[in-house]
Amino acid sequence: MVPAPGRADGTQLELHDLGGFLGLVYRQHKPHPLQLAAKYGIDKLVAGVALLAFLPAILAIALAIKLGSAGPAFYSQIRVGQDGKPIRVWKFRTMVLDAEQRLQEYLAANPEAMAEWKTYFKLKNDPRIIPGVGSFLRKSSLDELPQLFNVLNGTMSLVGPRPFPAYHLEQFPPAFQRLRNSARPGITGYWQISARSDGDLRVQEALDTYYIRNWSLWLDLHIMASTPYVMLASKGAY
Template sequence: MPGLAPVATVSRLLSFQGRYGLELSEWLPMSTTDSIILAGPAVERIKPVEVELRPGRRRAIVTTVLVGGDLFFSGIAGVVPWLLTGWPPLTDWLGPSTPVPIPPVGVVLILAVFGLYSSYGPSPPERLRLRVLGVCIYAISCLLVVSAQGPSARGVAEIAVVSALLVVIGFYGESALRSALIRWRLWGALTVIVGTDTAGRSLADTLLAQPELGFRPVGFLAERGQEPVRIEGLPILGMIDEMPAVPVEVLLFSSCATLALYDGKGAGGAPAPRTVLAQQIHELQNMWVQVQPLGSAIGLEIRRELYRPRNLALKRVIDCTFAGLGLIVAIPVIAILAVTIRSLDPGSPFYVQIRVGRHGRPIRVLKLRTMYSDAERRLHAHLESCPAAREEWQRFFKLSADPRILPKVGHFIRRTSLDELPQLWNVLCGDMSLVGPRPFPAYHMDGFDPDFRALRTSVPPGLTGLWQISSRSDGDLHVQRSQDTYYIRNWSPWLDLYILMGTVSAVLGAKGAR
């Protein structure tokens, strides 16, 4: 397999595991789930970390914030049903006939067992999966207690409402707290990168740009003879066989070769409680990959979940269910916007654009019109008169100052993505999915190479995707390619759920929209 060490290096790697406690399940490919989902040119690089608190104290603060946040959010989830029904909270909470026999704050204990309160850990989609599983355990426990006391339809309904709120409020609440902890320079484990080669520098660049990954670089360990310079703003703390003089929680090796080299130097024990190997493996998934021991070798089990018929069937059932419900809710909004558009510019408030669908076949995508009826003429004239706009168009196929857009309402509809609402009908018809690579016009697809076009059209296009919750209009063709490839390689229902919930935040915040 390209990028993996030969058998001799792997044998030494296994020997290193016994000496230093290396966890093979912690292989961190260079492009992780977080780096794709959260990456984008709009993300501001953080400054190299300056150690301000001892690791133990910092971890205690992070745990306290996360636990306190979930206690607060679960309290809200428990109170909302009472507010909606008018039940007195204290009486029902303490009374013997309460429909929710276990206080919602009990879910915090379950999430603690799942490891969601550490200063770094699972990727956001995996954290969402663990949160949903934890809430399911809580809900099942409540149902068992209620069934033992006698069937209660109201009790089952309340348990369902509270459980749903625990997931939704907890997810968005945790995201907000994590952002605050990053701003306070508390999130992430203090990390030393072993290796100053191209892979090590690329890894440092990713970690500095993406603090959400949970690794806070403090410097490098280099080979003997390495000039003591700063790389990506980080200092070289010592040689590869030396103990760093700063507190370290994670040793992050940039490749199998540097790991074997470190082992060969015979350093006197690992200077960090956890060791992670970052192995760059191009064009392979890295989100749900599983490590299999194969004697003296390491096997990586990889499944292409999005191409399995049963998963496509599951995805289709979810699409029809949520698109149907969403369309019922969206019809009044679509009607109001259609009337507004018609009053500003004559002509139909809707338009149909031919885009490239699955297997390369053309599909008719519905949208609310946000441009003038003579938009193409306006665009051509603007590009001819403005070279900077022409260059921007060739790179993004979008313009920051687009002369085609209707005044006021056009920008509002595009910023909030309300022009995409009619595409719920495309989802119901089977032309699109709720989540997937966005269907692009043919001229946009021509900007990609043939191999990527074939990969992109091998799955159903989506109403939303990774691009929508990260870069959106700020991402060029390279960003779109990396995010679409990652989604296709790493699909799971949990990743779809994460993207759907992240889309709400992106739309409400008008992130990257134009």
């Protein structure tokens, strides 16, 4: 049996003698339960140690946000988690309090920005960002540090597809939505170390599909090891 074009990711193709004919046997990749248990254990261990190590930085960032903008230091949003279940994702607040109103007004007045938003669901020149501290946190991705709490409560993993809001996920084909919902979302992932915000919906789908179908502990370790460099380079982050 030969897989359809574009469906061979995460599979094993083996040559077999099929009654005198040479055939390809197509096997779908399925993670071993012990590997999944190891991933879960690594998540808990690393998230706990990281929270302790970054606690002074978390307190300093929270204070900087409070000094730079009125309102809370932390922000949460309901996003789509594993099995399509809604989860509350935590971040440092990098936007002004009336962010949604500013976004709608800006998009209505700037057709080019509207086209950029529909392609990436992000803006390079975002009018909602808190000047100074907000821009720094977005470029460095340090705004996502509070998601270590999501890892500890089991709603997220260290590595996996980013948890998207429902309006973002709905832009993808139903088959990909189902595939994406099969994995626990992560703080970092294959898309983040490859394209970050420079990747449009097509790139996001391709990279997330590759990760989910080819998942292994080694791939997770590679992504985790590559993440600090990507954060320092700030490429594709805004």
